[in-house]
Amino acid sequence: xxxxxxxxxxxxxxxxxxxxxxxxxxxxxxxxxxxxxxxxxxxxxxxxxxxxxxxxxxxxxxxxxxxxxxxxxxxxxxxxxxxxxxxxxxxxxxxxxxxxxxxxxxxxxxxxxxxxxxxxxxxxxxxxxxxxxxxxxxxxxxxxxxxxxxxxxxxxxxxxxxxxxxxxxxxxxxxxxxxxxxxxxxxxxxxxxxxxxxxxxxxxxxxxxxxxxxxxxxxxxxxxxxxxxxxxxxxxxxxxxxxxxxxxxxxxxxxxxxxxxxxxxxxxxxxxxxxxxxxxxxxxxxxxxxxxxxxxxxxxxxxxxxxxxxxxxxxxxxxxxxxxxxxxxxxxxx
Amino acid sequence: xxxxxxxxxxxxxxxxxxxxxxxxxxxxxxxxxxxxxxxxxxxxxxxxxxxxxxxxxxxxxxxxxxxxxxxxxxxxxxxxxxxxxxxxxxxxxxxxxxxxxxxxxxxxxxxxxxxxxxxxxxxxxxxxxxxxxxxxxxxxxxxxxxxxxxxxxxxxxxxxxxxxxxxxxxxxxxxxxxxxxxxxxxxxxxxxxxxxxxxxxxxxxxxxxxxxxxxxxxxxxxxxxxxxxxxxxxxxxxxxxxxxxxxxxxxxxxxxxxxxxxxxxxxxxxxxxxxxxxxxxxxxxxxxxxxxxxxxxxxxxxxxxxxx
Numbered sequence: 287x288x289x290x291x292x293x294x295x296x297x298x299x300x301x302x303x304x305x306x307x308x309x310x311x312x313x314x315x316x317x318x319x320x321x322x323x324x325x326x327x328x329x330x331x332x333x334x335x336x337x338x339x340x341x342x343x344x345x346x347x348x349x350x351x352x353x354x355x356x357x358x359x360x361x362x363x364x365x366x367x368x369x370x371x372x373x374x375x376x377x378x379x380x381x382x383x384x385x386x387x388x389x390x391x392x393x394x395x396x397x398x399x400x401x402x403x404x405x406x407x408x409x410x411x412x413x414x415x416x417x418x419x420x421x422x423x424x425x426x427x428x429x430x431x432x433x434x435x436x437x438x439x440x441x442x443x444x445x446x447x448x449x450x451x452x453x454x455x456x457x458x459x460x461x462x463x464x465x466x467x468x469x470x471x472x473x474x475x476x477x478x479x480x481x482x483x484x485x486x487x488x489x490x491x492x493x494x495x496x497x498x499x500x501x502x503x504x505x506x507x508x509x510x511x512x513x514x515x516x517x518x519x520x521x522x523x524x525x526x527x528x529x530x531x532x533x534x535x536x537x538x539x540x541x542x543x544x545x546x547x548x549x550x551x552x553x554x555x556x557x558x559x560x561x562x563x564x565x566x567x568x569x570x571x572x573x574x575x576x577x578x579x580x581x582x583x584x585x586x587x588x589x590x591x592x593x594x595x596x597x598x599x600x601x602x603x604x605x606x607x608x609x610x611x612x613x614x615x616x617x618x619x620x
Numbered sequence: 621x622x623x624x625x626x627x628x629x630x631x632x633x634x635x636x637x638x639x640x641x642x643x644x645x646x647x648x649x650x651x652x653x654x655x656x657x658x659x660x661x662x663x664x665x666x667x668x669x670x671x672x673x674x675x676x677x678x679x680x681x682x683x684x685x686x687x688x689x690x691x692x693x694x695x696x697x698x699x700x701x702x703x704x705x706x707x708x709x710x711x712x713x714x715x716x717x718x719x720x721x722x723x724x725x726x727x728x729x730x731x732x733x734x735x736x737x738x739x740x741x742x743x744x745x746x747x748x749x750x751x752x753x754x755x756x757x758x759x760x761x762x763x764x765x766x767x768x769x770x771x772x773x774x775x776x777x778x779x780x781x782x783x784x785x786x787x788x789x790x791x792x793x794x795x796x797x798x799x800x801x802x803x804x805x806x807x808x809x810x811x812x813x814x815x816x817x818x819x820x821x822x823x824x825x826x827x828x829x830x831x832x833x834x835x836x837x838x839x840x841x842x843x844x845x846x847x848x849x850x851x852x853x854x855x856x857x858x859x860x861x862x863x864x865x866x867x868x869x870x871x872x873x874x875x876x877x878x879x880x881x882x883x884x885x886x887x888x889x890x891x892x893x894x895x896x897x898x899x900x901x902x903x904x905x906x907x908x909x910x911x912x913x914x915x916x917x918x919x920x921x922x923x924x925x926x927x928x
Contacts, residue, residue, distance in 0.1 A: 331833070332833075333832045333833055333835075336832070338832065338858075339832045342828050342829065342832060345828075345857075346825050346828070346829075349821070436657075440656075440657050444662070445656060445657055445658070445659055445662040446659050446662070446873070447659060447846070447849075447872060447873075447874040448874075449849075449873070449874035449877070450874075450877055460856065460857045532821065535821075535824070535853065536820050536821060536824060536849065536850060536853050537849075537853060538820060538849055538874055540820055540846065541657065542657055542658070542819075543819075543820070543821060544821075545819070583825065583829075584829050584832075587814070587826065587829035587830060587833065588829060588832060588833045590812070590833065593787065593814055593815050594787075
């Protein structure tokens, strides 16, 4: 067991971690990369730094941010969740069916939100329970769930797009508050809540401990099983929230929505400095990671680069970010 | 031609003779489709099932794939149909080149092969010594119908954007060319052409960003309706629904409210529901002794607008 793990197991009892210079530095690097991107696009394009475009960027990062916050919990314990894109589709389809019920608008919307969140949470719980109970790699269990959820979404919707939602619901998707999209505020609140749970609660510190050493958590007298289940359940829950945002924004539920979203979410988490092997990382990093991906996608279109160039540059940025993180991790350890 | 007919008849007798256990001696048609997760093919399958029930003189065996790019599954499906000794294979190929060799094997086994929806590559057919007609819609011509409708509204010099389908997909390429034909003919100005991979959310993002960079655009041509929905939502959010017009392709049910209130100017219907059924009819005709179709048998495409 390494020293860091023991330390983390100890912090589990105090339930607090002081904001050290090193932990600030960790996010500062990613923050600087984001600032650099913003400066580059502000100089090279005419429309990047306009109020409208900033509103657009906030809308465009929202879904990925929500999924990435959930993914952070799973990656922190050394797991991975490949099913979130498919879960989003399943939740959206279930909610689409609920919102089309003839029970009055407020009731239909409430049922839809409840249905999406419930579907996501239950699937996440299954992901966690199965991989924790039989100690199986979450990579393969969630890959299975990816197919189960996609199949279920197609089956329930009969492969058809569900459309025509109440206008009240639709309005929520494009509502802004002082230029800030309301859906983004929802995502931000979720990120804040996640930050609080991970840094200010015993449970959160246990998740970090789990990523470093399961043994340490077990010896400290905590249930490894339930911590793992909780992390995956939270991830499933965020897929449900993301589904509602997807529906409100586009006013449809598509059973083929969200293909590949899991990879974007994982990229945001990793760019944000969370270690793929677990135990190290933060929600703040994930927030910045999601913004790097969103700003890049937005700015490269404004620059007028071709689709293929854009795809290549996005790939290069992900690789460079992870290389930088490697050195940053080395530096902060010494 | 006569030789072909005799060969087909011989093949049929052979098939019937070797498979006496086939139910009621009805010919068996193997239908190979693309992704059933796609509404378009789902409708097509339902059309084919209804057709089987209505005609009642053949047995339908349908196979779909999990995703658009699942070429392997299609090749396996063709090979399984050869093993089962079906009488005809009706196929919407996932790849216009990779499917040519297995289909050649099917033809050599005496199976009537009909290629529909997406045309097999001419060069690949030539290289493999395969002669096979194509039964399907004119994607390029269909896209031009939608593009022309937009050009007519905008007039010369109108600034437009194309939202493309998957790069590398034949129908995406054809539709893009159709839009470009309209642009050239109608004197429009193409500002940007970008892919959104057939997907609503991506089209929404891409259209929003293009609009930011080019606030003066007047029209958007989307290569399918799923993307057109994302574009329409992007314009609504930007408050530009009134002054920017959108056209789509496929006529999926979800766009009908958009057509009737004018948020979508037009879309194109290629009658997917009947497409497989028509191809099966042709296959059964050939089995019954009609000459094999030649070249390109065009199936109808129609412009759909909100005006009744």
